[in-house]
Amino acid sequence: xxxxxxxxxxxxxxxxxxxxxxxxxxxxxxxxxxxxxxxxxxxxxxxxxxxxxxxxxxxxxxxxxxxxxxxxxxxxxxxxxxxxxxxxxxxxxxxxxxxxxxxxxxxxxxxxxxxxxxxxxxxxxxxxxxxxxxxxxxxxxxxxxxxxxxxxxxxxxxxxxxxxxxxxxxxxxxxxxxxxxxxxxxxxxxxxxxxxxxxxxxxxxxxxxxxxxxxxxxxxxxxxxxxxxxxxxxxxxxxxxxxxxxxxxxxxxxxxxxxxxxxxxxxxxxxxxxxxxxxxxxxxxxxxxxxxxxxxxxxxxxxxxxxxxxxxxxxxxxxxxxxxxxxxxxxxxxxxxxxxxxxxxxxxxxxxxxxxxxxxxxxxxxxxxxxxxxxxxxxxxxxxxxxxxxxxxxxxxxxxxxxxxxxxxxxxxxxxxxxxxxxxxxxxxxxxxxxxxxxxxxxxxxxxxxxxxxxxxxxxxxxxxxxxxxxxxxxxxxxxxxxxxxxxxxxxxxxxxxxxxxxxxxxxxxxxxxxx
Numbered sequence: 001x002x003x004x005x006x007x008x009x010x011x012x013x014x015x016x017x018x019x020x021x022x023x024x025x026x027x028x029x030x031x032x033x034x035x036x037x038x039x040x041x042x043x044x045x046x047x048x049x050x051x052x053x054x055x056x057x058x059x060x061x062x063x064x065x066x067x068x069x070x071x072x073x074x075x076x077x078x079x080x081x082x083x084x085x086x087x088x089x090x091x092x093x094x095x096x097x098x099x100x101x102x103x104x105x106x107x108x109x110x111x112x113x114x115x116x117x118x119x120x121x122x123x124x125x126x127x128x129x130x131x132x133x134x135x136x137x138x139x140x141x142x143x144x145x146x147x148x149x150x151x152x153x154x155x156x157x158x159x160x161x162x163x164x165x166x167x168x169x170x171x172x173x174x175x176x177x178x179x180x181x182x183x184x185x186x187x188x189x190x191x192x193x194x195x196x197x198x199x200x201x202x203x204x205x206x207x208x209x210x211x212x213x214x215x216x217x218x219x220x221x222x223x224x225x226x227x228x229x230x231x232x233x234x235x236x237x238x239x240x241x242x243x244x245x246x247x248x249x250x251x252x253x254x255x256x257x258x259x260x261x262x263x264x265x266x267x268x269x270x271x272x273x274x275x276x277x278x279x280x281x282x283x284x285x286x287x288x289x290x291x292x293x294x295x296x297x298x299x300x301x302x303x304x305x306x307x308x309x310x311x312x313x314x315x316x317x318x319x320x321x322x323x324x325x326x327x328x329x330x331x332x333x334x335x336x337x338x339x340x341x342x343x344x345x346x347x348x349x350x351x352x353x354x355x356x357x358x359x360x361x362x363x364x365x366x367x368x369x370x371x372x373x374x375x376x377x378x379x380x381x382x383x384x385x386x387x388x389x390x391x392x393x394x395x396x397x398x399x400x401x402x403x404x405x406x407x408x409x410x411x412x413x414x415x416x417x418x419x420x421x422x423x424x425x426x427x428x429x430x431x432x433x434x435x436x437x438x439x440x441x442x443x444x445x446x447x448x449x450x451x452x453x454x455x456x457x458x459x460x461x462x463x464x465x466x467x468x469x470x471x472x473x474x475x476x477x478x479x480x481x482x483x484x485x486x487x488x489x490x491x492x493x494x495x496x497x498x499x500x501x502x503x504x505x506x507x508x509x510x511x512x513x514x515x516x
Contacts, residue, residue: 014041014250016039016040016041016250016509017039017040017041017283017284017509018040018041018042018043018281018282018283018284019032019035019040019041019042019043019282019283019284019285019286019506020042020043020044020045020271020272020280020282020284020285020286021035021042021043021044021045021285021286021287021288022045022259022262022272022285022286022287022288022289022294022298023044023045023046023053023287023288023289023483024044024045024046024048024051024052024053024239024243024253024255024288025052025053025054025055025239025288025483025495026052026053026055026238026239026242026492026495026496027288027482027483027484027486027495027496027498027499028044028046028053028286028288028482028483028499029044029051029052029239029242029243029246030081030242030482030495030496030498030499030500031286031288031480031482031499031502031503032044032242032246032251032286033081033085033242033245033246033249033499034081034084034085034499034500034502034503035284035286035503035506036085036245036246036249036250036251037084037085037086037249038503038506038508038509039508039509040283040284040509041250041251042246042249042251042252043251043252043253043254043280043282044243044246044251044252044253044254045254045257045259045272045274045280046253046254046255046257047256047257047258047259047448048255048256048446049255049256050236050255051236051239051240051242051243051253051255052068052235052236052238052239052240053068053239053288053447054067054068054069054447055067055068055069055235055236055238055239055492056068056236056239057234057235057236058325058436060325060327060434060436061327061382061433061434062327062381062382062385062434063325063327063380063381063382063385063387063434064234064373064379064380064381064387065325065327065387065389065436066234066235066236066371066373066380066389067323067325067438068235069235069492070230070234070235070341070371070373071098071101071102071204071228071229071230071341071492072095072228072229072230072231072235072238072492073219073222073223073226073227073228073229073491073492073493074222074226074492074493075089075095075226075227075229076226077492077493077496077497077500078093078238078496080500081496081499081500082245085245085249087245089241092241092244092245093231093232093237093238093241094231094232094233094237095229095230095231095232096229096230096231096232096376096377097227097228097229098227098228098229098230098340098341098376099115099116100113100114100115100339101113101114101115101116101223101227101228101341102114102228102339102340102341102342102343103339103341103342103343104193104196104197104342104343104345105342105343105344105345105423105424106193106196106345107345107346107347110128110193112124112128112193112194112197114197114223114228116223116224116225116227116228118140118224121136122136122137125194128191128193128194129189129190129191129193129194131190132188132189132190132191132194135187135188135189135190136188136189136194136198138188139185139188139189139198139217139220140220140221140224142175142184142188142217143217143218143219143220143221143224144218144221144225145175146175146214146215146216146217146218146221147218147221147222147225149171149175149215150215150216150218151218151222151488154465154488155488155489155494155497156488156497156500156501157501158470158471158472158487158501158504158505159465159466159468159470159487160466160470160471160472160474161466162466164465164466165465165466172215175214175215176214177213177214177215177461178213178461179213179214180209180210180211180212180213180214181199181201181202181207181209181210181212181213181214181216181217182195182199182209182210183210183214184199184214184217185198185199185217192349196345196349198217198220199217200343201216201217201219201220202216202219202459203319203353203393204219204491205318205455205459205484205489205490205491205494206318206319206453206454206455206456206457206458206459206484206490207318207455207458207459207460208319208353208356208357208458208460209353210350210353210354211357211460212458212459212460212461213459213460213461213464215461215464216459219491222493228341230340230373230376230377232376232377232379233377233379234373234377234380235492257274258274258275259272259273259274259275259289259298260272260273260274260275260298261273261297261298261299261300261301262285262287262294262298262299262302262476262479263279263281264299264301264302264476264479267476267477268476268477268478269282269284269285269476269477269478269479270282270478271285272285283478284478284480284506285478285479285480286479286480286481286482286502287479287480287481287482287483288482288483289448289483290447290448290449290450290456290483290484290485291307291456291457291468291469291481291483291485291486292312292315292317292450292456292457292485293448293449293450294469294481294485295307295308295309295312295469295475296309296312296313296450297448299475299476302475302476304475304476305474305475306474306475307469307475315457315458315463316457316458316460316463317396317450317451317453317456317457317458318396318453318454318455318456318457318458318459318490319356319357319393319394319395319396319453319454319455319458320393320394320395320396320397320439320440320443320451320452320453320454321391321392321393321394321438321439321440321443321454322391322392322394322405322412322416322437322438322439322440323389323390323391323392323437323438323439324389324390324391324392324413324416324435324437325387325388325389325435325436325437325438326388326389326390326432326434326435327381327382327385327386327387327388327432327433327434327435328385328386328388328428328431328432328433329382329384329385329431329433330384330385330431331384331385331386331431332384332385332386334425334427334431335424335425338370338372338375338424338425339372339375340371340372340373340375340376341369341370341371341372342369342370342372342424343367343368343369343370344367344368344369344370344419344420344423344424345367346363346365346366346367347365348363348365349367351363352366352367353393355395355401356393356394356395357395357458358400359395359399359400359401360400360401361401362394362395362401362403362412364415365419366392366393366415366416366419367392367393368390368391368392368416368419368420369390369391370388370389370390370391370420370424371388371389371390371391372386372387372388373387374386374387385433390416390420392416394439394440395440396440396451396452396453396454397440397441397444397451397452398451399451405439405440405441406441409437409439413437417429439452440452440453440454455484455490456483456484456485456490457469457485459489459490464487464488464489465487465488466487468485468486468487468488468489469481469485469486469487470486470487471486471487471498471501471502471505472502472505480502480505480506481498481502482495482498482499482502483495483498486498487501488501
């Protein structure tokens with residue numbers, strides 16, 4: 001499938017410098033928008049038949065299943081992106097602010113509702129564990145301090161030089177970045193329910209809360225300061241709006257197109273070669289493919305000094321995901337207490353996380369993130385029905401867990417169903433009409449994610465910042481990287497920001513043409 005805003009003849013004769021973007025996920029589309037604003041003729045290529053990458057969707061039996069992110073935090077990153085392209089984000093995308101953001105349900109039947117109302121949060125803490133209120137207040141202040149340093153100061157600019165790391169080491173030390181997220185909150189609160197509620201967020205970006213740096217408690221401040229939103233029409237609606245901007249700039253988007261390798265001559269990216277042997281020349285290449293896949297596969301014909309195959313192989317990957325998408329009929333009047341976002345906590349959370357990241361067993365009673373968009377967005381389901389997904393964190397492929405998704409998926413489905421019926425939606429199995437799955441196998445084949453890891457490299461302290469693949473390649477001139485596997489990391493705001501960081505390092509088209 002080929003989309004373009006122009007006829008083929010006029011597009012090919014376009015005199016502007018040419019940039020090829022590999023991948024039409026949020027990172028790739030954001031990079032394409034920014035390059036279009038900088039005067040480039042942009043071609044986006046994606047192997048799927050729809051834009052959005054992980055933020056795409058499929059429709060089945062009238063149910064729209066959003067395959068990827070369902071939560072939008074820091075909408076300012078989109079507002080700024082649109083503004084820099086001379087557009088108004090809110091004229092193209094409708095965001096609905098969630099209240100509460102999500103509800104956490106614990107094994108003992110207690111609940112915790114997250115919102116941006118600090119007074120409500122403090123009342124809940126006082127009700128659950130009055131002795132932890134002072135520690136919770138300290139936690140929120142700590143989260144804000146880490147936001148100011150980690151997100152605003154370091155997360156929005158390149159960290160390409162070792163000096164960028166060295167000069168900030170004293171602040172890292174002062175903020176105790178050496179502590180894990182869970183280790184930090186455990187010093188402040190004693191109640192295990194509150195410890196979970198304030199420490200589980202790294203799982204949203206592929207990190208183990210018991211090992212990733214405490215810098216990531218900044219997510220709690222992001223939620224409190226900017227809210228949690230849902231894009232009406234799903235995250236795919238944002239991707240489509242981004243694609244419309246690219247086309248409006250005179251760019252093109254080629255779907256069902258697989259890039260096999262990045263062409264390099266004399267140390268400079270000169271284009272891409274497709275899986276059918278066709279070659280597309282360009283001046284700039286931006287890869288929104290997984291960073292490990294970019295260096296290990298797309299650049300396999302190029303000798304890399306920094307991100308060698310050996311270095312890529314020794315990186316710790318994020319966990320995998322098993323996501324069960326299902327639609328129901330005649331349920332608009334059922335399960336009234338199940339809202340848009342629900343987090344169902346397993347009975348042995350610490351052991352479950354340990355097994356997810358270090359591989360022993362799959363939990364029999366797993367923690368689940370349950371998404372029910374149809375309570376907010378009726379377009380997600382047919383009349384009278386509901387649309388859901390239940391997400392479980394699982395080990396990535398080739399871990400120590402002996403589990404074959406191709407043969408054991410149905411048995412795992414039964415465990416998911418039992419868990420949901422017992423703890424959240426009694427009688428569920430009687431109402432299911434449509435269903436499909438994404439497993440680590442699908443992440444590996446659909447998104448070309450190494451070992452089916454859902455979020456690329458795990459965001460540990462020695463795999464973040466300067467240690468993460470840079471947005472401007474040190475191995476190939478004219479090659480830039482965006483997306484979850486690059487700086488500043490996974491999560492929708494970081495992925496969109498990665499495109500801004502990359503674009504800031506790319507010369508304006510006029511300057512590039514003058515130089516050439």
